[in-house]
Amino acid sequence: MSKMLEKVMDAVDLETFIVAENEEEGRKAALSLMRELGFKDVDLVFIQFQGAGVRVRLRGYVYKPGDQYKWLISEEE
Numbered sequence: 187m188s189k190m191l192e193k194v195m196d197a198v199d200l201e202t203f204i205v206a207e208n209e210e211e212g213r214k215a216a217l218s219l220m221r222e223l224g225f226k227d228v229d230l231v232f233i234q235f236q237g238a239g240v241r242v243r244l245r246g247y248v249y250k251p252g253d254q255y256k257w258l259i260s261e262e263e
Contacts, residue, residue, distance in 0.1 A: 192256035194248040199231070200214040212240030220246050 191198070200220070206212035206220040211229040213233055225246030249255055 190207070190239040191248050194218060196243045196249055197247045197256075198225070199243065200243050201241075201243045203236075203239055203241050206235075209240055213244065216242040216244055220244050231236075 200223075201218075202219075204212050204215050204219070206211065206215055213230060216230060216233070217228060223246065225248075227247040227250065229245045229247075230242065231245050232241070233240045
């Protein structure tokens with residue numbers, strides 16, 4: 187995990203338009219994009235097919251409630 191992502195309190199949201207033939211292809215491409223960016227836990231918040239592709243909002247979780255937050259651990263430990 188990058189140093190900057192360690193400072194994120196919970197998640198990173200991403201909104202974009204992905205060229206796709208249909209909604210299902212767009213859904214798969216969007217989730218694949220988040221995996222390529224390094225997120226293991228992802229939610230598809232919104233998807234809408236619009237002619238040439240899909241408008242998507244995705245949330246990649248850095249921490250979930252109860253996780254060991256890196257920003258709470260001192261560098262000395």
